[in-house]
Amino acid sequence: MDITVNGAKTYAYTGGRPFDATKPTVVFIHGVLNDHSVWILQSRYLAHHGFNVLAIDLPGHCRSEGEAPETVEQAADFIAALLDAAGVQRAALVGHSWGSLIALEAAARLQDRVTHLVLVGTASPMKVSPALIESSLNEPEKALKLVNVFSRSTLAAPPSALGPGTWVYGAGMALGRRVLRSNPKVNVFHRGFVACDRYANGEAAVAAIACPVLFLLGEQDQMTHPKAAQSLIHAAKAAGKAVSVVKLPVGHHQMTETPDATLFALRDFLRG
Amino acid sequence: MSGYSDPGFDTLALHAGASPDPATGARAVPIHLTTSFVFESSDHAAALFNLERAGHVYSRISNPTNAVFEQRMAALEGGIGAIATASGQAALHLAVATLMGAGSHIVASTALYGGSQNLLHYTMRRFGIETTFVKPGDIDGWRAAVRPNTKLFFGETVGNPGLDVLDIPTIAQIAHEAGAPLLVDSTLTTPYLIKPLELGADLVYHSATKFLSGHGTVIGGVLVDGGSFDWEASGRFPELTEAYEGFHHMVFSEESTVGAFLLRARREGLRDFGACMSPHSAWLILQGIETLSLRMDRHMANTEKVVQFLASHPLVSRVGHPLLESHPSHTLAQKLLRFGARGAGSVFSFDIKGSREQGKAFIEALKIFSHLANVGDCRSLVIHPASTTHFRMSDEALAGAGIGPGTIRLSIGLEDADDLIDDLKRALKAAEKAGA
Numbered sequence: 115m116d117i118t119v120n121g122a123k124t125y126a127y128t129g130g131r132p133f134d135a136t137k138p139t140v141v142f143i144h145g146v147l148n149d150h151s152v153w154i155l156q157s158r159y160l161a162h163h164g165f166n167v168l169a170i171d172l173p174g175h176c177r178s179e180g181e182a183p184e185t186v187e188q189a190a191d192f193i194a195a196l197l198d199a200a201g202v203q204r205a206a207l208v209g210h211s212w213g214s215l216i217a218l219e220a221a222a223r224l225q226d227r228v229t230h231l232v233l234v235g236t237a238s239p240m241k242v243s244p245a246l247i248e249s250s251l252n253e254p255e256k257a258l259k260l261v262n263v264f265s266r267s268t269l270a271a272p273p274s275a276l277g278p279g280t281w282v283y284g285a286g287m288a289l290g291r292r293v294l295r296s297n298p299k300v301n302v303f304h305r306g307f308v309a310c311d312r313y314a315n316g317e318a319a320v321a322a323i324a325c326p327v328l329f330l331l332g333e334q335d336q337m338t339h340p341k342a343a344q345s346l347i348h349a350a351k352a353a354g355k356a357v358s359v360v361k362l363p364v365g366h367h368q369m370t371e372t373p374d375a376t377l378f379a380l381r382d383f384l385r386g
Numbered sequence: 387m388s389g390y391s392d393p394g395f396d397t398l399a400l401h402a403g404a405s406p407d408p409a410t411g412a413r414a415v416p417i418h419l420t421t422s423f424v425f426e427s428s429d430h431a432a433a434l435f436n437l438e439r440a441g442h443v444y445s446r447i448s449n450p451t452n453a454v455f456e457q458r459m460a461a462l463e464g465g466i467g468a469i470a471t472a473s474g475q476a477a478l479h480l481a482v483a484t485l486m487g488a489g490s491h492i493v494a495s496t497a498l499y500g501g502s503q504n505l506l507h508y509t510m511r512r513f514g515i516e517t518t519f520v521k522p523g524d525i526d527g528w529r530a531a532v533r534p535n536t537k538l539f540f541g542e543t544v545g546n547p548g549l550d551v552l553d554i555p556t557i558a559q560i561a562h563e564a565g566a567p568l569l570v571d572s573t574l575t576t577p578y579l580i581k582p583l584e585l586g587a588d589l590v591y592h593s594a595t596k597f598l599s600g601h602g603t604v605i606g607g608v609l610v611d612g613g614s615f616d617w618e619a620s621g622r623f624p625e626l627t628e629a630y631e632g633f634h635h636m637v638f639s640e641e642s643t644v645g646a647f648l649l650r651a652r653r654e655g656l657r658d659f660g661a662c663m664s665p666h667s668a669w670l671i672l673q674g675i676e677t678l679s680l681r682m683d684r685h686m687a688n689t690e691k692v693v694q695f696l697a698s699h700p701l702v703s704r705v706g707h708p709l710l711e712s713h714p715s716h717t718l719a720q721k722l723l724r725f726g727a728r729g730a731g732s733v734f735s736f737d738i739k740g741s742r743e744q745g746k747a748f749i750e751a752l753k754i755f756s757h758l759a760n761v762g763d764c765r766s767l768v769i770h771p772a773s774t775t776h777f778r779m780s781d782e783a784l785a786g787a788g789i790g791p792g793t794i795r796l797s798i799g800l801e802d803a804d805d806l807i808d809d810l811k812r813a814l815k816a817a818e819k820a821g822a
Contacts, residue, residue, distance in 0.1 A: 273440035279456030288613030
């Protein structure tokens with residue numbers, strides 16, 4: 115469905131069910147050069163199992179209009195505006211990679227409006243090499259291939275988002291190209307990477323959240339190695355937050371490389 | 387640069403889609419000869435039917451062995467996924483039936499396999515789908531054939547059997563300007579010789595019966611989606627962009643930004659038309675794919691020698707292979723194919739000087755070449771297209787496809803090249819005597 119947020123059309127996939135703000139709401143936030151479709155299996159399942167789902171395209175990405183966020187903080191403000199525009203008082207936030215930083219910062223700002231926080235493939239800081247940032251701007255196809263290679267851990271993924279017969283590596287490349295092409299004004303690849311690289315409020319944000327947090331990490335993740343999430347995990351624990359950590363035997367793209375295990379971790383945490 | 391994380395062609399041909407079987411440790415791909423798969427629970431069953439979880443339900447829709455074949459072909463073609471079908475013809479029909487219904491229009495090359503020509507010219511027309519045929523090199527003709535209801539452009543990488551190379555980048559551009567995708571039949575070239583998706587095509591299919599399986603043992607097809615075509619931006623495909631009452635009111639282009647076509651093709655096409663592949667067939671084809679590059683190298687080497695022999699033989703008036711500078715597609719083949727004109731395949735035609743009787747004498751004198759209706763076998767094959775594969779076509783249509791009444795089609799196999807040349811030499815001698 116389309117929601118007008120900050121005067122711009124925002125697309126949110128509702129999992130094949132009508133939007134219903136009376137149910138517990140889960141907001142899914144994608145990473146750099148992704149869109150709502152990376153969450154299809156998990157969001158569709160939850161939408162048919164008692165949740166109200168909003169899997170969004172971030173502003174300036176694919177079906178959503180508006181200015182693509184330049185910083186994690188801007189994107190977090192957008193999430194707050196989204197909830198207001200949709201008439202959702204409280205929601206769980208689930209973010210992947212860059213989206214995990216957006217979810218984290220939004221949870222810190224929204225306090226008890228956020229019921230659960232799930233950080234999939236996260237890191238703090240989420241530094242991006244200068245070479246890759248430069249490449250994302252000037253040689254995006256080359257950078258996309260590199261990122262896609264580092265995001266994958268297997269040549270034999272189980273049945274995935276398109277069902278059996280999906281070649282997740284190719285699907286990642288095609289989606290990245292489509293998202294990049296969707297915004298002729300801004301290179302959202304470069305802008306997203308810069309936003310990840312510059313975000314420095316992770317530990318303070320996780321200490322400020324008012325909800326339980328799940329870290330859903332890939333043991334073979336070469337983009338955001340599980341070790342890179344440790345400072346966030348320690349900060350959350352030190353601040354007395356309810357912390358869960360689930361490690362899956364896959365790479366950075368847990369949602370498509372191990373869709374069921376990712377779903378079960380999400381479902382169990384959100385129901386808890 | 388290839389490496390484990392970014393594998394090259396041969397590594398993908400052996401490993402894409404498959405890992406040691408977690409249940410048994412089997413290293414080769416197991417053949418899952420089962421019609422159906424047990425549900426863990428009622429909730430699991432419902433979730434599988436509603437696409438909330440991915441998995442196998444019934445082997446007409448998907449099967450683990452077929453899924454390996456599908457992933458492998460998508461990997462080799464550079465696509466997002468694939469669907470295994472009962473035959474190459476089933477793959478073509480699945481593409482057409484997924485994209486359109488009655489009142490739609492296709493622009494297709496004249497240089498097509500006879501079966502494809504039949505399907506489009508006669509059978510689909512009966513179902514209200516019209517096709518305009520255009521010579522593959524007639525660029526203006528492709529553009530002029532577009533109608534408001536055009537839903538698809540279609541051609542073969544190298545046209546059967548004249549080996550007219552399709553100018554994929556140019557035809558793709560024309561198709562995209564018209565808001566339609568380009569579907570390419572790459573049966574004769576395989577992904578080893580050309581990757582149509584990288585050149586701008588949107589969908590690719592194969593008769594896996596041919597070089598992919600490579601041993602003349604199995605019928606099968608596969609349809610690969612490049613995930614590049616924007617169905618919503620086109621505005622011509624409500625089948626993919628509007629709610630489908632026949633499947634949970636799903637809007638396929640919302641479910642998957644890049645995979646709407648594959649979703650509908652599997653969930654409607656395989657479900658309702660049912661032209662699925664047997665897991666045993668998928669396994670046989672996988673055996674072939676594992677040695678695809680080795681075999682194609684040998685096919686090319688043998689073909690080069692045979693073409694040179696025939697081109698210099700006094701009883702041969704024409705050899706239709708882009709290896710020869712006289713072939714109209716020589717330059718395009720050098721430009722588009724991975725190995726240049728050498729990579730234009732090992733299925734080609736030539737004309738014998740003389741009568742139909744001499745052509746018949748030629749075929750009947752061959753001892754190594756088998757006279758049958760197939761190509762892409764490891765064994766060398768021969769056929770007379772005008773009386774077999776293309777027999778339904780008029781003389782005018784035959785000429786449009788580059789086929790004459792005396793044209794002979796060869797499919798060069800993996801035998802010793804010297805033996806193949808000896809066989810041809812002997813048969814040409816017999817043809818010469820028949821004309822005396």
